[in-house]
Amino acid sequence: MPITAEHVGRSYPATKPYRVSRAKIAEFASALGDRNPAYFDADSPIAPPTFAAVIAAQAWGAMFDDPDLGLALRRTMHADQRFDIVRPLREGDDVVATLTIERVRSRGTTDMVTIGVGLATVEGEELGTATSQLIHTREETTA
């Protein structure tokens, strides 16, 4: 059963809390070749803005596992990405991610799916949103 516009608005339970660590921030910033001192601050390092995608991606599993949608990660391309940031992620934040299907457009065997992943602390402070447009190709079915 394929994903359709009827699935717009569907959301999934929040992910398990992800603890942002100094070591992971440093590893991620280094992998981007980015030595900005804010990421290596001795007292309170912040994460690079796109680090939010690492936590947001943990929310994708629930949607790809949803049997109603028939999605497969290996048939999915990332078309665009947006981050709206309330405040940077910091060392010590316990972050939960909640995915909502925002838009579905289908043409032939291709589905354009926009998902919004809201990030918040376990205390309920909103941190921002990572919005992704995915291009999904349906599996060919034999009639």
Next chain:
Amino acid sequence: MIDFAAVTVGDELPPLDLLLTRPDVVRYSGASTDFNPIHYNDRLARAIGLPGVVVHGMWTMGAALRIVTDWVGDPSLVASYFVRFVAPVVVPDDDQGTTVQVRAKVSAVSDDVIAIAIEATHGDDKVLGAAKAEVRRRE
């Protein structure tokens, strides 16, 4: 730190060239926990029609933002960031690697935010489309 009051539309940010080698791609796989084999295995990359191993679009997105954060100094001022992934960046299996060129200019200034239009190219290919970041003004 830049002088926010002096920023005007059309200002060009200092250019940024990103050198990229296979080890950088492996490093980003680990840091991001995105272990899609098209980022380390030529055979599997070719199987889906790519010329070879490509870097993660999210690496290009993240590394290109440095043109903005190096300019403003404080990355906590970034309010939003959007990119469209237009073309993959193929990373050769050699010691020289390849270079992504990033260029940016101020596209809008309001009381609250400065918008910056970003271009990223790899050889003749535009790799990011409609890329735009907004930074909060701090006087």
